[in-house]
């Protein structure tokens with residue numbers, strides 16, 4: 001029986017896919033901000049305020065200029081400035097000029113200082129936020145179960161961790177300051193314009209409702225386009241990642257033209273989706289510019305008419321040249337940032353589409369996780385039991401394993417043999433909880449593996465497979481992966497000797513410090529396997545799993561490794577999967593799997609006497625018969 005708190009995720013169900021979670025995300029930017037953005041919020045606040053005062057300070061010079069024109073040059077009005085006591089204002093014209101210069105220059109200097117503070121704080125905040133979101137998203141990704149990775153392309157995940165999270169940073173850095181400018185415009189300059197001349201301000205502000213309607217139109221249309229762009233970036237990364245990973249296959253199959261076409265297809269899809277965005281942007285950007293420029297031109301016309309002829313119809317009062325110049329300067333400060341709304345909206349839509357993908361990933365449930373009251377396995381004995389286990393990778397399909405039932409005492413060696421695709425590797429994946437059983441249970445030391453903490457469970461098991469991953473780095477770094485700095489040099493050498501790797505390592509010019517290349521490409525398959533075996537020996541686990549772990553080494557080396565392993569596996573529970581039956585001959589128990597079921601079990605002698613599938617496979621491998629009997633050929637073929 002499964003513990004009640006564990007529900008297995010049906011990866012074939014649409015409602016459990018990444019796409020389903022991504023599409024269901026609402027207000028992604030707010031979600032990311034509230035989850036991760038509150039740390040260092042002080043920087044955000046300082047950036048926001050300095051940005052605001054920076055804009056306000058930049059508004060003072062044109063205002064002073066207008067006053068100076070009217071009071072110093074044309075002498076139409078007295079020299080007066082709001083918030084400045086009259087006693088501070090000099091009476092001589094030349095002193096008023098110097099005073100104006102000091103104010104203008106002082107504001108420029110203040111703007112520069114505020115700008116530096118704003119850049120430092122917002123850049124720090126947004127880059128720190130990007131770092132936090134990226135590391136958290138990666139941590140989450142790492143916890144997701146194998147079923148997720150089986151169904152997800154790595155290129156797509158790379159584009160989320162890389163491009164999408166960077167978009168998020170850009171939004172909070174660049175778009176934030178843009179937003180500050182826009183807010184300053186809408187509040188600050190509007191107040192200034194109204195203060196200067198409310199009648200003329202109404203004319204300038206007519207652009208706002210028009211621009212709002214136009215922006216809403218644009219947002220509705222561009223939203224799905226940005227979703228498509230982010231999707232096409234993911235698809236392109238997936239294609240490139242696949243092709244670079246399979247470059248040797250492409251070369252040996254001479255499929256370069258075919259692959260060039262496939263890359264061209266995804267690149268073209270990216271171009272097309274971008275082109276859709278550009279088409280919309282080419283209407284929106286110039287359109288919104290036209291609206292704001294038109295408001296400036298109309299303000300100029302109405303104000304000019306007012307100065308030359310007198311108040312236009314419906315307007316009243318007087319307007320001096322200086323006041324008009326100030327107003328026009330101000331309204332340009334108004335229209336300039338107003339045009340920035342278009343850029344902000346695009347950045348927002350881009351970040352929103354990226355945010356959906358990041359939050360979608362964050363929301364994916366972890367199918368295989370620590371239970372709430374996880375038990376830590378301490379000093380395990382290595383007793384393993386499979387209790388009538390049934391398992392299938394995809395819930396809709398036939399199970400891959402049915403009725404798997406066996407027990408292993410501590411220190412025993414159990415071999416799993418059988419035709420390819422029979423389910424041997426799957427059986428052992430369940431022991432490490434790479435997947436959870438559908439029915440029945442797998443137990444270690446009497447505990448259902450689903451009740452144990454994943455780290456203590458996996459610490460107890462050392463796993464070496466046919467395809468071992470080596471990280472770019474030195475041989476020493478790869479052997480000590482998992483034990484890291486704890487591993488003593490002598491222990492590393494001992495482990496390498498036991499894995500028959502010491503000899504070939506010391507033959508290399510740089511010995512243990514030899515760089516293995518990406519994924520160990522600079523080593524042979526057999527050398528990689530031996531490094532992986534040394535790595536596992538060094539971790540000193542209670543249970544060892546060798547899944548075709550010596551398939552890439554020659555028979556002599558395999559025998560040497562076997563000899564060393566006999567010593568290491570003597571008092572540990574060991575599982576062996578091997579097609580080469582000589583490797584498993586000495587196992588305490590051999591389980592023969594066919595079509596996901598255990599069809600024979602016993603030791604080597606017992607199975608030979610039973611004269612079933614194992615005995616026939618043995619006879620072929622030992623050269624006692626040239627071929628399998630017809631009946632077994634049929635069985636093996638059917639089981640694949």
Ligand SMILES: Nc1ncnc2c1ncn2[C@@H]1O[C@H](COP(=O)(O)OP(=O)(O)OP(=O)(O)O)[C@@H](O)[C@H]1O
Pocket residue numbers: 150393394400418419420421422423424425426427640
């Ligand atoms: N990640 C996966 N997702 C879906 N199906 C899978 C997955 N891994 C394996 N299978 C299927 O499960 C079945 C058993 O595979 P498994 O790798 O356990 O067989 P095996 O006996 O170890 O084969 P081999 O000897 O070739 O390694 C196969 O039909 C395979 O196609």
